[in-house]
Amino acid sequence: MRTSRIGVFHGPGQPIRLHEVTVPPLREGELLVRNEYTTLCRSDLNTFAGKRTEPTPTILGHEIVGRLEAFGPGAPRLDSRGATLAIGDRVTWAIYAASPNSTMARLGMPQKGPDRFKYGHERLTADHTLHGGLADYCVLRRHTPLVRLSGTVPLPALALVNCAIATVAGSLRLAGAIAGRTILVAGAGMLGVTACAMTRVAGAQRVVAADVTGERLAVATRFGADLSINLAESEGTLAERLAACLSDDPVSVALDYSGVPDTMEAILGALGVGGVAVFVGATFPQRALRVDAEQLVRRLLTVRGLHNYNERDLVTAVEFMERHHATFPFASLVHDQFGLHEVNEAFAHALASGAYRVGIRLG
Numbered sequence: 001m002r003t004s005r006i007g008v009f010h011g012p013g014q015p016i017r018l019h020e021v022t023v024p025p026l027r028e029g030e031l032l033v034r035n036e037y038t039t040l041c042r043s044d045l046n047t048f049a050g051k052r053t054e055p056t057p058t059i060l061g062h063e064i065v066g067r068l069e070a071f072g073p074g075a076p077r078l079d080s081r082g083a084t085l086a087i088g089d090r091v092t093w094a095i096y097a098a099s100p101n102s103t104m105a106r107l108g109m110p111q112k113g114p115d116r117f118k119y120g121h122e123r124l125t126a127d128h129t130l131h132g133g134l135a136d137y138c139v140l141r142r143h144t145p146l147v148r149l150s151g152t153v154p155l156p157a158l159a160l161v162n163c164a165i166a167t168v169a170g171s172l173r174l175a176g177a178i179a180g181r182t183i184l185v186a187g188a189g190m191l192g193v194t195a196c197a198m199t200r201v202a203g204a205q206r207v208v209a210a211d212v213t214g215e216r217l218a219v220a221t222r223f224g225a226d227l228s229i230n231l232a233e234s235e236g237t238l239a240e241r242l243a244a245c246l247s248d249d250p251v252s253v254a255l256d257y258s259g260v261p262d263t264m265e266a267i268l269g270a271l272g273v274g275g276v277a278v279f280v281g282a283t284f285p286q287r288a289l290r291v292d293a294e295q296l297v298r299r300l301l302t303v304r305g306l307h308n309y310n311e312r313d314l315v316t317a318v319e320f321m322e323r324h325h326a327t328f329p330f331a332s333l334v335h336d337q338f339g340l341h342e343v344n345e346a347f348a349h350a351l352a353s354g355a356y357r358v359g360i361r362l363g
Ligand SMILES: [Zn+2]
Pocket: 041, 042, 043, 044, 062, 063, 163, 164
């Protein structure tokens, strides 16, 4: 009989408490993974700090990597790339489990399907105790896209794949053509610096990073940005500053990971004719944007929103990390590591330091 430690979150202002539970027998289509490494995503920190709400009690942590430990009856034997799965394989998996047959899934949006289940976001019940990254084990439900991983990529970099990297892959899918174009990346946190690297690899002509922090812009430069604009410096509007540094080559694609209304409005003002804006960062309540509809029409602009990602994006993210983890120092963005027994210290450190990511070692 296996047992698992679980770090249970009861609500903001309360410490995460460690409990030990029995690993339940696997049901139809389920897989058991022994978690190896989890990174604390910004949404984990926001939930912990009370800036967003999740049903409690719950196990936080969804940027997870682990090893296959057991197959349940009828569990998949092939991963999302068609590779054969075996006990001991290192894997990552989608943030969600969702039927591939729903209307939403057929439209490429399984993460919004009616039966969607999100790892690291669900209430603990007597039947379901292992569905987060702050635990020794995770039970993967039926219809969870998963990918077998190569053994050469550092664990902290792999842990980033199934939230940050896959979300950026989704935003690039929505943006359309990147090669030969000028890209604006607003917000140089984990997603923004990833977007700099991914658009660079995709052949962008120029990548411009915008943020309010010089240190983050310096990191964006290491991850492929050619130009940076510090939004904290008041030297004109974003559109004016872009025009000054880009001369007559306007922004074709703007990716917003900041979620800041002023910045999103500025982005719409800065896009060239036919430009595409993808908004990703606005995942919390905020004021409505002021949009000039006439400009939207006359400049043929497209605005799209993205929340989470689909199976194709997860595979794109894995392949990006496998190919480019040595070029772009993703593992270095996971600043510190803690054990599960130090999980409260890990959250406190992540919130106080503003680090891109803090890691939790498991197993
Ligand atoms: Zn996340």
